[in-house]
Amino acid sequence: MITYMKINKLHLFILLPIILAGCSPENNAQQENNNSLTVKTEKIIHYNGSYNVGYSGVVVPKQSTSLSFGIMGIVSKIAVEEGQQVNKGQLLAQLNPSNMENTYQMAFQKLQQAQDAYDRLKPMKENGTLPEIKWVEVETGLSQAKSATAIAKRGLDDTKLYAVADGVIGKKSIMVGENILPGVKAFELLDISKIYVKIPVPEDEISAFKKGDQATITVGAITKTIAGTVREIGVSADILSYSYPVKIEVQNSDFTIKPGMVCTVSFATQNNAAGFLISNKALQQDLQGNQFVYVIENNTAQKREVKTIALIDKKILVSGNLKEGDEIIIAGQDKLRQSSLINIAQ
Incomplete structure (x- = not known):
């Protein structure tokens, strides 16, 4: 019995330094570091001034005309192709006469x-x-x-079909040898000497628009920035998106802008706004649609709800419980939760 107790005391004497070493501050810090997530951050900037309102839009022709034969017959000749410029009175196609x-x-x-x-x-x-x-x-x-x-x-x-106006052939729907019925669309003739850029505007912003407003339009496909003028403001909202269509007229005398091209549209506002400029990489959205960012506090990630105000110089202007100099996470948010331990990448 005495021998057994001595052995146990000896074991305890040997294990105690190991246990104490495992509880040392250095090891605790190492363990915490192993459980933390590595992220990248940036400091937010306070902003107070004017801003532009931006939208995404798509190019549509100013006018589209469907052309068809007035009689039934077999197509014997097609004189034009899609994308070809045509003049008023030019022969487009012919039926067997x-x-x-x-x-x-x-x-x-x-x-x-x-x-x-x-x-x-x-x-x-x-x-x-x-x-x-x-x-x-x-x-x-x-x-x-x-x-x-x-x-x-x-x-x-009527066996011959002519262009009713100057324009571009947008779509060809017939083939040589095809038996075509009267009234069936043979060609789509587009007027793109002037085009429209169509943008969806949310219902809470549509009241700010009026005909004649000026816009700056950037067409990414051809790296071109041009000016445009608001010509049409929709009065009926889309039932799914609750947005109103607004059409902006743009000169296109060289026909370089094509229907279907995607554009960014910017409007200068007269109002000033105060908020914080953040990277779009920092902005997150929860299942309820609420926007938020993660702010660093005591090496943890703290969720802060924000609201988007505008886009300024490729940054997002937001409002929320933030202050200038706060560090927000811009990369590595995928696995973060409220109060997650973080490690800032150098």
């Missing part, structure tokens, strides 16, 4: 016959030797022949 040509020739021959009868019997009408009822038949026959010939001529002309 054989049937209409035959119809016109038959109508024209009947017109000649009716005209010949009219010319031969007119002197008899004038000297009173032709019965009145016979003269009525002659006049009626000539009138009907003229109408039938005009209709046949119009049908023959």
Whole structure:
């Protein structure tokens, strides 16, 4: 028994320094460091001044016209391609004219016959030797022949489709050899000498817009920045996004801006705003749609709700419980929770 107690005391004497060493401040710090998440941070900047309001938009043609044949027939010729510039009156496509040509020739021959009868019997009408009822038949026959010939001529002309205005062929919907019905769209003719940039504006901001407002538009696809003017302000909101369409007119005489291109649109405001400038990388959003950032406090991440005010010089102007000089996390937020231990990357 005495030997057993001595052995236990010896073990306790050996283990005690190890236990105490494990509880030392250095080891505690190391353990905490191992449990922390590495993040990148930046300091926020206080801002008080004017700002621009920005929107995303898409280019749409100022006018789009659907062109179609007025008669049924087989497409025998297509004279233009998609994206081609055309002038008013230019031939776009043609149907096989054989049937209409035959119809016109038959109508024209009947017109000649009716005209010949009219010319031969007119002197008899004038000297009173032709019965009145016979003269009525002659006049009626000539009138009907003229109408039938005009209709046949119009049908023959309708085998050719022409541009109704200057523009660009936006879409071609027919092929050679295709049997096409009247009224079916063959081409889409776009007027893009002036284009519209269409933006969705939230319902709480639409009242600030008026016709004639000036905007700065940047088209990323062609690296071009141009000026535009508000021409149309929608009065009916989209039922899904609760936004109103606003159309901004832009000159496009060189046709470099194409329908479908995505743009950023900026409007200068007369109002000043106060807040904090942060990187867009810092801005987070929870499941309820609330925006927030993580602020560093005592080596922990603290969640602070914010509200976006505007975009300024590629930074986001926000309001919230922040102060100038606060360090906010801009990378490594994926696994963060409220009060998570953090380690700032150097």
